[in-house]
Amino acid sequence: MSEDFYDVLGVSPDASADEIKSAYREKATEYHPDVSDDPDAEEKFKKIQKAKQVLTDEEKREAYDRMGHDRYEQAEKHGYDAGGGAGGMGGDPFGGMGGGMGGGGLGDIFEQVFGGGGGRGRQRPRKGRDLRTELEISLEEAYEGVEKQFSVERPEACDVCDGEGHPPEADARTCPECQGRGQVTQVQQTPLGRVQQTTACPRCEGEGTIYSETCGECRGEGYVRGEATLTVEVPAGIQSGQTLRMEREGSPSPEDGPRGDLLIDVAVAEHDEFEREGDDLRYRLPISFPQATFGDTVQVPTLDGSVEFEVPEGTQSGETFRLQGKGMPRLRGRGQGDLYVKVQVVTPDSLNEEQRDALEAFAEAGGDEIEVNEGFFEKIKRAF
Numbered sequence: 280m281s282e283d284f285y286d287v288l289g290v291s292p293d294a295s296a297d298e299i300k301s302a303y304r305e306k307a308t309e310y311h312p313d314v315s316d317d318p319d320a321e322e323k324f325k326k327i328q329k330a331k332q333v334l335t336d337e338e339k340r341e342a343y344d345r346m347g348h349d350r351y352e353q354a355e356k357h358g359y360d361a362g363g364g365a366g367g368m369g370g371d372p373f374g375g376m377g378g379g380m381g382g383g384g385l386g387d388i389f390e391q392v393f394g395g396g397g398g399r400g401r402q403r404p405r406k407g408r409d410l411r412t413e414l415e416i417s418l419e420e421a422y423e424g425v426e427k428q429f430s431v432e433r434p435e436a437c438d439v440c441d442g443e444g445h446p447p448e449a450d451a452r453t454c455p456e457c458q459g460r461g462q463v464t465q466v467q468q469t470p471l472g473r474v475q476q477t478t479a480c481p482r483c484e485g486e487g488t489i490y491s492e493t494c495g496e497c498r499g500e501g502y503v504r505g506e507a508t509l510t511v512e513v514p515a516g517i518q519s520g521q522t523l524r525m526e527r528e529g530s531p532s533p534e535d536g537p538r539g540d541l542l543i544d545v546a547v548a549e550h551d552e553f554e555r556e557g558d559d560l561r562y563r564l565p566i567s568f569p570q571a572t573f574g575d576t577v578q579v580p581t582l583d584g585s586v587e588f589e590v591p592e593g594t595q596s597g598e599t600f601r602l603q604g605k606g607m608p609r610l611r612g613r614g615q616g617d618l619y620v621k622v623q624v625v626t627p628d629s630l631n632e633e634q635r636d637a638l639e640a641f642a643e644a645g646g647d648e649i650e651v652n653e654g655f656f657e658k659i660k661r662a663f
């Protein structure tokens with residue numbers, strides 16, 4: 280059972296330090312084991328203290344927001360310094376990144392987790408559905424990390440009724456079905472005896488109130504299909520198939536709870552020059568026969584500008600060289616992969632007369648007898 284620290288204190292995730300402190304005082308008074316008659320008071324009081332301890336420490340709060348509740352607790356259990364940079368603790372590297380990327384994502388829709396409405400008392404309102412979308416980025420963007428703007432179709436609060444589902448002037452009355460409790464209890468006779476079942480009231484959908492009019496725009500749902508433009512922080516080193524999570528950017532809750540999350544499946548586009556294998560890159564370097572023979576200094580492109588590369592004397596076609604640390608950054612700043620340069624000796628497909636003579640002389644000097652077919656290249660070309 281995990282409980283978000285903001286929920287525990289009943290504040291929104293963008294609450295100020297003062298708001299958090301005063302919420303703490305209020306809750307602590309309410310659940311102090313000496314005064315409260317709640318059977319779980321001691322347990323709750325501990326949670327309240329814990330939440331306050333984390334959320335009033337700027338560094339810890341930042342880490343908490345970045346990692347999300349579960350990952351933060353896990354990290355703390357493992358003695359990980361919550362103030363530090365990366366939480367590279369095995370498994371899915373993105374599980375807890377929501378807060379860090381979300382930035383503006385936290386906060387807006389999150390006002391009413393406690394006492395969220397009507398006759399439901401302290402029951403925690405259901406979270407909205409998670410949504411999923413895809414995002415394509417270039418290899419360069421995966422190399423640098425990028426702040427990417429994108430749009431996503433998702434339900435948005437209805438403008439016309441402000442998400443209420445009914446016009447503001449509609450008359451409200453207590454639901455006659457549940458007498459405003461929001462819940463109905465059904466008793467059934469079964470062979471095993473009487474079974475009592477409590478469910479949300481079907482008439483008012485758990486609200487306890489019914490209205491004389493329903494909003495025509497959203498047919499009482501409170502939300503309509505819309506499109507949101509969001510910005511996600513894509514970390515350097517991300518790979519195709521990995522998923523980012525933006526907390527509370529999914530569907531709105533049907534009952535004043537927090538939104539669901541938005542899951543973003545990242546695809547890194549193929550690149551013209553580099554082939555990626557995990558954190559390593561592969562590059563094919565064409566060189567001439569004389570360069571391969573004598574060695575040369577050439578420029579090799581990397582994603583961070585070109586670098587000088589020494590082709591050693593006597594390089595064979597197909598030989599591969601490793602440029603350490605010139606590959607992709609590893610996620611969360613733990614070094615960099617390598618760039619593998621595969622040399623390809625290019626055989627010329629046309630020669631001028633001087634080159635031809637020189638090459639024939641070269642062959643002769645080595646003792647090779649070659650029967651040179653003068654018209655060879657022209658013939659082949661015509662054939663195609």
Ligand SMILES: [Zn+2]
Pocket residue numbers: 454455456457458459460461462480481482483484485486487488
């Ligand atoms: Zn009702």
Ligand SMILES: [Zn+2]
Pocket residue numbers: 437438439440441442443444445494495496497498499500501502
């Ligand atoms: Zn509406």
